[in-house]
Amino acid sequence: MKKLINNPDNVLKEQLQGMQAAHGDLINVHFDPAYITRKDPTPKGKVALVSGGGSGHEPMHGGFVGKGMLDAACPGEIFTSPTPDQMYEAAKAVDSGAGVLNIVKNYTGDVMNFEMAADMARGEGIKVQNIIVDDDVAVKDSLYTAGRRGVGTTVLIEKICGGAAEDGYDLKKLSALCKKLNQNGRSMGMALTSCITPGNATPSFEIGDDEIELGIGIHGEPGIKRSKMMEADEIVEFMMDQILNDPAYTRILKEWDFDKDDWVEAEVTDQPFKKGDQVIAFVNSMGGTPVSELYGVYRKVQEICEKQGIKIVRNLVGPYITALEMQGCSITLLKADNESVKYWDAPALTPGIRVKM
Amino acid sequence: MKKLINNPDNVLKEQLQGMQAAHGDLINVHFDPAYITRKDPTPKGKVALVSGGGSGHEPMHGGFVGKGMLDAACPGEIFTSPTPDQMYEAAKAVDSGAGVLNIVKNYTGDVMNFEMAADMARGEGIKVQNIIVDDDVAVKDSLYTAGRRGVGTTVLIEKICGGAAEDGYDLKKLSALCKKLNQNGRSMGMALTSCITPGNATPSFEIGDDEIELGIGIHGEPGIKRSKMMEADEIVEFMMDQILNDPAYTRILKEWDFDKDDWVEAEVTDQPFKKGDQVIAFVNSMGGTPVSELYGVYRKVQEICEKQGIKIVRNLVGPYITALEMQGCSITLLKADNESVKYWDAPALTPGIRVKM
Amino acid sequence: MIKKKHILDWLNKSAEVLEEKKSYLTKLDTAIGDADHGNNMNRGFKKVLEQLPTNEKKDIGAILKGVAMSLISTVGGASGPLYGTMFLQAGNSVSGKEELTAEDLKKMLQAGVDGIVMRGKAKIGDKTMIDALEPAVKAYSSAVSAGDELTTALQKAVDAAEKGVEDTIPLIARKGRASYLGERSKGHQDPGATSSYYLLKALRDSVQ
Amino acid sequence: MIKKKHILDWLNKSAEVLEEKKSYLTKLDTAIGDADHGNNMNRGFKKVLEQLPTNEKKDIGAILKGVAMSLISTVGGASGPLYGTMFLQAGNSVSGKEELTAEDLKKMLQAGVDGIVMRGKAKIGDKTMIDALEPAVKAYSSAVSAGDELTTALQKAVDAAEKGVEDTIPLIARKGRASYLGERSKGHQDPGATSSYYLLKALRDSVQ
């Protein structure tokens, strides 16, 4: 394992110190428990947007803290969901009275920890809603699995909901937007190489010199299919086929019911893409793939969309939700209406994404 | 070799097509010869800023085309200087009458091709100046080598000169600024892994599982020193020592003399850093190293600067001048006065760098 | 009778075995998860030991709730809230007690497992820690009901857990990260079931 | 006498050998450069052949200037402007000619090498293409002055180039990308000198 790190036990802390050093104009990094808040306090009356998850996916989420995106992010250990005390402290730090929306990627650990944190924060009188992001079409069913993982759509949601929150959306409206975006987004990832978590001697998975893994998660979880190396166009065709032809997807999602003052579960169904849809297209590097290769991928994504009668109205190309140094990419399409595009275009000033600021 | 590419012969073209598809709102990509221009024409009376070099370093330079940075970029084949016809066509396309400043990284091929291009453009009545960037302290002498390579400082120069050009600097003033910045900047790179140019079967250099290469160039040229793997802090200490204790550096540089109407050579000496200097610090990924590791590096860079009485007033952390999928990083320090900081902070809207736009 | 010192010994022994098995658990989690379970558990029980002195004068219920808090705030991942809830509910079930009868322990173990099920919704056969814990608690309860000695009952629990761990190998995971693998999760032992087995073994060793 | 068809043959043979030696030249450039010289030369001479039909009815000077333009606009790197300038100056030196005497060829080769030196400022011993070309041109000139046959003189040029290429091996590079390696450039054969040798060999083969 060759990485630019010191003692693996201190990696996370030192990287957060570096983030603070580099972006002290935009964010504050807190330790014990670890969470990152935007430099200027959340404006009074603005819903606070909080996310978090295992580290190793940088710039997500800490790099998306700042005006127009997140109010706070909670970095867990590498590839490990953060703990409730982090989220609880973050919620207390950024709640301006208008409540907190936790954007939670659908991993068993993230979901449970954020639930506990929400319960703790509610105990302090903070209004908290948790919205789940589950957009990874590589996971086919929700009955026999933990459900679809939260991947690329998360980044787009954090940008769009961030814009809406700045624009005055209340917690209910913002939660509804967040749910809608999640239902409109689909992603799929692939890896050319594996990655190694600091301190571990072996890669998260073994992969041959002529093999690729399709449907990979962002934690080095093996994907749905091992395949011989293919040309980029073929790979993109496979991924786009999975995304564009993904049928309606139904699962049970949990959220807080403020009237019943309890968690409630509801069946939610995402509708497939269809001709005429407008989308935001997001081509993401898993960390080790340079942006030049992403452009090659984007070219094919656009070509396929055009052929299928789907119009890309905005795009994002780069390393935004990564898996350490893994080589590979993910593709996300988010069906976008006027509301989404409006807040996608809204100003944002964070270490990782800057728009008009 | 595993890369997200199709036929290696088409890599560059397809990546450029992808760039056009993704950033058609900011840039226009031209083919045969290949060059990239900003979407809106160069404003009348604004000096046009042009750069270029081998491809494989993305986002540099094409990703820095747009308002506030470059007017055009000329991408060569991968790791191969572009050809004069590219630069000549680019100059003709973006000259608004105020002349063209070519920012040329100091590689034999880049220098010669840009010289031929400048001669060609002058033949068409375009005022052209070529300024060389040679900031890589890994190259010690200029007498027995092709001189220091142009590396990280190039990115900072493109941003700062871009701001000054938008602010109305004429060709003479802009050239002077560009030269000053080059004299104020020093860089050093290192690699954990090698990289493979598409179509080649073997890596640019071989490197053991427990080895690193210090003083690496951005074209997979071997560096100055092979070493056993070290902790990040040790690596950064070595690199910062090379940068901060680099003595005065003297070499002959060539530029166009508009009075004499000929190329002239002059001896130029860069002064070493000293206590009290203010700098812009730039920690760059070689392509395969994720930003999280860069933050670990930045932390140490800041610590060392503090200890040496050098104040970091601005910073840039991320993959901006890369070497394909190479893992590793480079560090650049640019001594910054008010003029530099002012234009560093100036608005810019390019695929790779966005400030206040 | 289980004295407080047995409980403290249990926690110490648990920390010890989890440190020892750290790489092994992470290796298991590499095959069907994300290569962190050993690190997570080790980090958690290090914290448990660190914070133990603050609570060791209190009753057993309070001590276990302290353990829960330590785990919840350091483990993270899926296992953090699950084991956290387990110790929380276990602690609640023996609130105020300075020592435990075999019957108390039965209630306590049951409460712990119920906590995990409540939080994680796993059923037996889903290839999770439940596959070790549920048979273990059942075996312990039957043994106690049948009049077995405490140590015999605990040994039966450990045996059942061990078998439960082995039984996870051919299973397809239905919960947690391993579930993404579907068929490909077959043939691998569940890391969480394995750590549960270590916790039970440490309990048996402390009480003997 | 060198006829136009010899020149055209030379360009075709050059393209052929550079295609054949593409990987080899790139391998040489991997050791002390950036692994592109073979690709650069191959790309360049492919273009030369592609554009040849536009010029092949013209005089030899014009043909060579056409070659220069093809190379300049496709090779890139250091070798693009260098070989481009070589063919440009060579072409200028035989402007208007439909055939070349041994004396004409001498002027032409000298003009070409002078062009490279003017552009790249390399001296003999710097471990560049000059190490092959300069001795070759010298050997050719002496042979012609001494009254050798054209083919004999060309063979001497090729021999001198071959030796020049070998002589680059122990040298420390002073110019171009290899110069960054300093001492570490020792022990490797210069790619540019090698491609120069191939060009001369192709010339000899075409004239024979």
Ligand SMILES: Nc1ncnc2c1ncn2[C@@H]1O[C@H](COP(=O)(O)OP(=O)(O)O)[C@@H](O)[C@H]1O
């Ligand atoms: N819903 C669940 N109910 C019970 N146990 C679960 C559940 N989900 C996961 N687990 C257990 O958690 C273990 C993984 O824990 P760990 O690796 O620490 O967390 P993560 O999966 O978040 O990385 C699995 O081996 C499994 O035994």
Ligand SMILES: Nc1ncnc2c1ncn2[C@@H]1O[C@H](COP(=O)(O)OP(=O)(O)O)[C@@H](O)[C@H]1O
């Ligand atoms: N200044 C120079 N003068 C003459 N030849 C040079 C000079 N610099 C480099 N070369 C030649 O160019 C060759 C490298 O060409 P190439 O690999 O195509 O370009 P680059 O070095 O830009 O990648 C070297 O092997 C050397 O022979």
Ligand SMILES: [Mg+2]
């Ligand atoms: Mg985990």
Ligand SMILES: [Mg+2]
């Ligand atoms: Mg080159």
Ligand SMILES: [Mg+2]
């Ligand atoms: Mg795990």
Ligand SMILES: [Mg+2]
């Ligand atoms: Mg080369």
